[in-house]
Amino acid sequence: MIPFLDLKAQYASIKSEVDAAVLSVLGSAQYVLGEEVAAFEREFADYCTTDQAVAVNTGTSALHLALLALGIGPGDEVVTVPFTFVATAAAVCYAGARPVFVDVDPLTLTMDARQLEAAITERTRAIMPVHLYGQMADMDAIMAIARRHDLPVIEDACQAHGAEYFGRRAGSIGDIGCFSFYPGKNLGACGEGGIAVTNDEALAAKMRMLRDWGQEQRYHHVVRGFNYRMDGIQGAILRVKLRYLEDWTEARRTHARRYSALLAGSPTVKLPREAAGRRHVYHIYAVRSPDRERLRHALQAEGIQSGLHYPIPVHLQKAYADLGHRAGDFPVSEAAAQEVLSLPLYPEMTAAQVERVAATLEMEAYAG
Incomplete structure (x- = not known):
């Protein structure tokens, strides 16, 4: 049989390193966030050529927090595409906003920038292109329209780890880029995981607070947040896998x-x-x-x-x-x-x- 995906083969190829990383976390007892997650954030931000990275529990959570950090909520609209995994639209709805769709380009199956401007209304608060199947959307055209309308761009890069657009890495062009580490992804955790990358320190600070119950410091809840933290074991495993x-x-x-x-x-x-x-x-x-x-x-x-x-x-x-x-x-x-x-x-x-x-x-x- 030829499987669609062979995660056992990948694990076998790096077993000793993954096992050592897991045992190190178990020994440290830093099971939630901790040094391994912080180190992975730095390394993944470097990989994406961004200044900041905020690790979370899923790619969907990354999209959700990106929207919230940008102040998007009830009554707002976010322009995205209908040909994607349902999490793209779900995250918009989690924020209380409404997804507005633009059809995809026949060649790349990513957002058709030629149709984008017609979908923008007075309620539009963000544009969320999807880098489908590992190929980036037409970001120059999308960013030009976004800037013309003073709209932020969230890159749904959950399938595009390491993809490039004219030499620029996925996640580094828009205001925030979001990735999934679901096991089957090009960079997959041994479980669930996600991350948001950005060059905006203030946006990163908001997402860090929101992922951890809205805490500015322990038991000081500044905003209503979520339990979207990444496990220490996943951070350690992803550090190993990122090297490959x-x-x-x-x-x-x-x-x-x-x-x-x-x-x-x-x-x-x-x-x-x-x-x-x-x-x-x-x-x-x-x-x-x-x-x-x-x-x-x-x-x-x-x-x-x-x-x-x-x-x-x-x-x-x-x-x-x-x-x-x-x-x-x-x-x-x-x-x-x-x-x-x-x-x-x-x-x-x-x-x-x-x-x-x-x-x-x-x-x-x-x-x-």
Whole structure:
């Protein structure tokens, strides 16, 4: 079998270092926040080329605190995209605001900046582009519009650790960048985790207070906060893994290039594209096909796992029916949701595994 993701293989490759890091935290008894989390914050901020980083318990929490730190609340609107994991919209709703959607670009499946300005109203308080599948949105265009309307930008970079836009790292361009360390991410914890990065010291201070019950100092609760703190063990593990992230990223990019070479010219499969000036880190290698279900079942029959990211756009999810959208409102997102098929891709894959997946797809594509 070829799994969609092999976390056991990753753990095996760094087991001694991870185990030592965990045991060190157990010995220190600094189980919540502590020195390992603080050190990880410094190291991840350096990696993103930002001044500040605030570690939290999930990527969703990072998005939530970013919104709150910017003063966004009830009655406000945040412009984002419907083709994303539901957490993007959920965080906006947690803040009491309303998500307003802009369709995605057909090439990158990230925010279509050409449609952005039309979605801005007098209630808009922020723009939240999503760096989908490991590729950054068109940040120059988005930032120009944001500055013209005096709006902050929150980068949902939960799938884009180390991605770049004309040499600038994900999370470093907007006012705040948010990342997830869910285990399957390019940089994943052994459990849950997230972080917000920024160059604004005041925003970082607000998020640090909000993540820890709104405390300015112990038992001095200045604002109503949350229990969004990162565990010490996760901070220690992420420090180990961060040292390997660039090597893992290059392995992902190598596998992606191999997939693209092997599947070039396929009659039924449309390949992902790396846009000009971008460094795609391939959290997901998602092909598109109108025959997706047939291809998916063919892979399954050969013992090859695949994924769907994402089969229902947020605006058509039952949980968000109150936003008042219907089929046809965002046609590019809806078409992508019907066609995307995520292939196995992780650093520990072998060239032979990549070739087997591609050969199975090609055989089924031509058979159809």
